Amino acid sequence: YAAEHQMKVVGLYADEGITARKKYRNRAEFMRMLDDVQQNKIDVILFIKLDRWFRNVADYYEIQKILDANNVQWITTEERYDTTTANGRLNLNIKLSIAQDESDRTSERIKYVFENKRRRGEITCGSVPFGYRIENKHMEVDEETAPIAREIFQRFIDSRSVYSVQQWLAQTHGIQYSGTAINHMLRNKRYIGQAYGIDDFCPPLIDQDTFDAVQRIKSQSASKTTK
Numbered sequence: 001y002a003a004e005h006q007m008k009v010v011g012l013y014a015d016e017g018i019t020a021r022k023k024y025r026n027r028a029e030f031m032r033m034l035d036d037v038q039q040n041k042i043d044v045i046l047f048i049k050l051d052r053w054f055r056n057v058a059d060y061y062e063i064q065k066i067l068d069a070n071n072v073q074w075i076t077t078e079e080r081y082d083t084t085t086a087n088g089r090l091n092l093n094i095k096l097s098i099a100q101d102e103s104d105r106t107s108e109r110i111k112y113v114f115e116n117k118r119r120r121g122e123i124t125c126g127s128v129p130f131g132y133r134i135e136n137k138h139m140e141v142d143e144e145t146a147p148i149a150r151e152i153f154q155r156f157i158d159s160r161s162v163y164s165v166q167q168w169l170a171q172t173h174g175i176q177y178s179g180t181a182i183n184h185m186l187r188n189k190r191y192i193g194q195a196y197g198i199d200d201f202c203p204p205l206i207d208q209d210t211f212d213a214v215q216r217i218k219s220q221s222a223s224k225t226t227k
Helices: 028-038 057-069 086-119 146-159 162-173 179-187 208-226
Strands: 044-047 073-076 132-135 138-141
Touching (some): 028 057, 057 086, 146 162, 146 179, 179 208
Parallel strands (some): 044 073
Antiparallel strands (some): 132 138
């Protein structure tokens, strides 16, 4: 299209795998393009269709103000829009609203599917906490690693030290976990069978008393740090 219309390509901006419904500030390549706009490196922006540009009416107009301030136009190579007339602007608003509505409906359907899966105890991602395994879309206790996971909780209660647990894991089992990873593990309610507000989402790996004891120690440590 650029060659046919005697345009010089000064940059390519592709937010691969990122929906146009996402806030534009979270689209890295879009933000890079916007920076080039404000540095007067761009006169015209080409994209295929309007719904590849935006699926959010409010964001569209926020960006349009920036483009107008920098005398930058946009062209869809497979659609035609005329924003110089009232009828053209109405058509643009309708298309944007339809694109946003379709995106919202898709999001709602996906959310509904995920909620149903979670109510059935099915996992919706490809990873599970240490000590568990995936079987038939459900979390099950991994008998090989579960004893180590249980001992992590007990050792933290005995030593009151994440660093001590970290060293024990490395020296005894050759498992290299960061302090952040261990802290996340110690706070993870899946170990008592809870997730997404569901009490029996998965088989518990430790009992409630053990989990509560760990939380009390961590709370006390946080209080001392604050003081």
